[in-house]
Amino acid sequence: MIDAVQWQLFIPMLCAPVWRWFTEAAWAAGRIPTPDVPVEWSPPKFEAVDPQKDAMANLLSIRSGTMTLAEVIAQQGRNPDAVLAEIAATNAKLDALGLVLDSDPRRVTKTGSAQSNDPAADTTTDPAPTDQQD
Known part of the structure; x- marks a missing residue:
């Protein structure tokens, strides 16, 4: 439920407008060259009730190709590039x-x-090849 509230309410209704206002103000003040600054939202992770089962589920998701390692790292509230x-x-x-x-x-x-x-x-070690003629 919290995940849905974050992604469907909090981020689009509060975070995105505040980000847009912030970048527009920075652009108007001449601090950035364009107001269109991309952003990637990464809410903080939730503490797991059973971390071992969650880790095994993440491993299975990565190995089956339904999620990437970067997605799993981001779900834990960390920057995938920094972690890697x-x-x-x-x-x-x-x-x-x-x-x-x-x-x-x-x-x-x-x-x-x-x-x-x-x-x-x-x-x-591989033996050195020999050039022998029979």
Whole structure:
């Protein structure tokens, strides 16, 4: 119910008009080049009653293609670009230090085993090709 109130009443009836008035005033004052400044609304997340079930539902939605990772992050009240940049920076630090956490799905399966397609865990090397004529 709260979600519907946010998206169907609060944002279109309060937030959008205030944003329009604000950008028009900034444009009239010469602070911005155009009054048409795009905005993306992201209401704060609600605390989950059962976070584990919610996380599994989000995972299923992402894996089934009915939602994107960015949508799930935005639903939690965070900026998807900022979160993904933070994840990339953290992964780069872990890789640089040679650390593998069991929470890293790039390297470890859900059960804690090393991923079979993890290039960092691959200990086999291809033999050098030889040019032999028989």
